[in-house]
Amino acid sequence: MRHPEEQYLDIVRHLLEKGDRRIDRTGVGTLSMFGAMMRFDLSAGDFPVFTTKKVFWKTAVKEMLWFLTGQTNIQSLLRENIRIWTDWPLDKYRKATGEAISQEDFEARILADDAFAETWGDLGPVYGKQWRRWRDAEGREHDQVAGIIDTLKTNPSSRRMLFHAWNVAELDQMALHPCHMTYQFHVAGLGQDDRRPRLSLMVLQRSCDILLGAPFNICQQAALLAMVAQQVDMEPGELIWAGGDVHLYLNHLEQAREQVSRRPYPFPKVRLARKPDSIDAYRIEDFEVSGYVSHDRIDAPVAV
Ligand SMILES: Nc1nc(=O)c2c([nH]1)NC[C@@H]1CN(c3ccc(C(=O)N[C@@H](CCC(=O)O)C(=O)O)cc3)CN21
């Protein structure tokens, strides 16, 4: 069987060969395509951490755990030593104050000074806020994630099990508009007495940085599926990833050529070490990943 990571390498190859060259919001420029899909069968415990470069899967899963807490300030990410979101508040701070502060000094201040973090470290109502506390027109808050877990337990054949981050009324307050925006769940095998039902997840990502974003997004979405499946006592089925504007930044071309020249290793396996009481209680230590073998890391600058 073809290695599932080849789906990713095919997209990267397609972008290199046939991508539409265009200017983007960041000014870096991209090679882009519209519409792509990857499917990963997770039923045998595979964890889709790409192997043709080293992927820092713990960082990606910690970011997912941070979304689930509902928090939106980078202070709590930095406490976990996750620095992938610093560029946006840092950019805003530099533009507002004219101060040529380094990333390290800015991060140190966010960590040390709560008032500073509150003013400068918040990303606005991004993923976590929308997932856990979506505000409606009457000011009521909706916990979309808890709602889905409840529906999975009570009405698993529903076709309405999804959560969404594209809150139109609040887009202008977000540091970045949501990229992975719709998470839809589906249960198969409900009528079978001898087997547990299989839970699948389809994510719509309207915009995807194929080199830096996708490897993180895929493995963190697989982690989410594993957690939700465990909470509702089902087997993980498939992760289906659908991309809208899928692009390769023009300053990632060399890195992409290097990556597609490599052959994938088998995916690692993932196991959850315990079953926490709720979706809110997972920790990074709960993810037991075994057999992750990869090619070397590939460094690339992030477009802000
Ligand atoms: N242009 C762009 N691409 C993205 O993937 C992206 C954004 N912007 N903005 C919001 C978040 C931040 N994300 C990021 C940002 C940086 C890395 C990154 O630099 N990854 C490196 C190093 C990771 C580490 O040191 O832990 C990598 O090699 O994967 C990954 C995802 C994903 N998202």
Ligand SMILES: O=c1ccn([C@H]2C[C@H](O)[C@@H](COP(=O)(O)O)O2)c(=O)[nH]1
């Ligand atoms: O989880 C994420 C978050 C962001 N991205 C990428 C996709 C784009 O390159 C930028 C966002 O820019 P927009 O102009 O808002 O589309 O960030 C990602 O791949 N994964």
